[in-house]
Amino acid sequence: MSILPYPPSILPRHLVRRLAAELLPSSCLLCGDDTGGPLLCASCDNDLPILPSERLCPRCALPTTHGEHCGACLKEPPHYNRALALWAYEFPADRIIHALKYQHRLAVADWLGSRLAERLTPAGQTLLPMPLHTERLRERGFNQAGEIARGMARTLGLPYQPDLLHRQRPTRPQAELLPGERQRNVRGAFACSGDLGGRHVVLVDDVMTTGASANECARVLRLHGAGDITLVVAARALKH
Ligand SMILES: [Zn+2]
Ligand SMILES: [Zn+2]
Structure with missing residues (x-):
């Protein structure tokens, strides 16, 4: 058949x-x-350009010599408590993300979800994807972060709540902007539609570029009662 x-x-x-x-x-x-x-x-x-967790800033997953906090996090800690990243966002990890986002190879999302699940000890966390604006969602047909988070939640047996956090206006791609403009670009772009009541939230994304969007999401989640926030990304762009 x-x-x-x-x-x-x-x-x-x-x-x-x-x-x-x-x-x-x-x-x-x-x-x-x-x-x-x-x-x-x-x-x-x-x-694959693996980022060794023992040599990353535990807060934002940028490489540091001995795994200590980086200068930026010491100066102004992000709203999320910790960040986990599998790879540097460079060749050939970028090809994998590209296959998911632009060639719609959805099997990649499941695979990424199970890889990321290996880095997280399940302890009652709720998994949320970084939201896409509805316009972008209509263009692409799916939210790649949502597909990864769904695969991760399935592997870990944790709840997945894709509708809790949403994007209420489109934003310009952060990579096009100067560092000073990035926070402004995402300010007020996200909204949360529930009370998280002290829950441990895991925010999942495919790529972390500057961290400004994730930080703004975490700020909103915190305002809505999130007790602890872990950011989990497949690939992390590094400053060169
Ligand atoms: Zn840091
Ligand atoms: Zn091969």
Whole structure:
């Protein structure tokens, strides 16, 4: 029995290939070698730019020599309590995020969710995705952070609440702005529709660029009663 909604003959060839790759992943997302199932082959997996947690600022996940707090966090700590990041946002980790966001390879989200789940000890946390504005959601058809958070919640057996936090106005991409403009760009962009009553919240995103959006979300979550906030991202952009 066909699992496709239409006979393959009336679907464009590239779409058939895309669907087959999504349903039966057997070649490495990065190099195309046969993996027999996993998303990446062992050698591409080893090439990912891992951020060693013992040499990161525990608050914002920027590399520091001995894992001490960075100068910025000492001067002005962010509203979240800690940040966890798997990789530096650079080649080839950027290709993985790109495949999810722009090629709609949703299997990547599940895989990222299970990778991130390995870094978190479940203790009754509630998982929330970094929200997308409805306009962007309509364009893309899904929120990549939501898909990752859903996969993570499923792996850890934790509640996933995608509707608690939302974006009430669109913002310009933070990467286009000067550092001084970033906080202003996101100020008042998010709203929370519930009382978190001291809960431990895990805010999930695909990429952390400057941290300004996550910090603004955390400020709003705190105003709505969040007791403890962990920021979890697949990739963290580093300052060079
Ligand atoms: Zn490979
Ligand atoms: Zn820091």
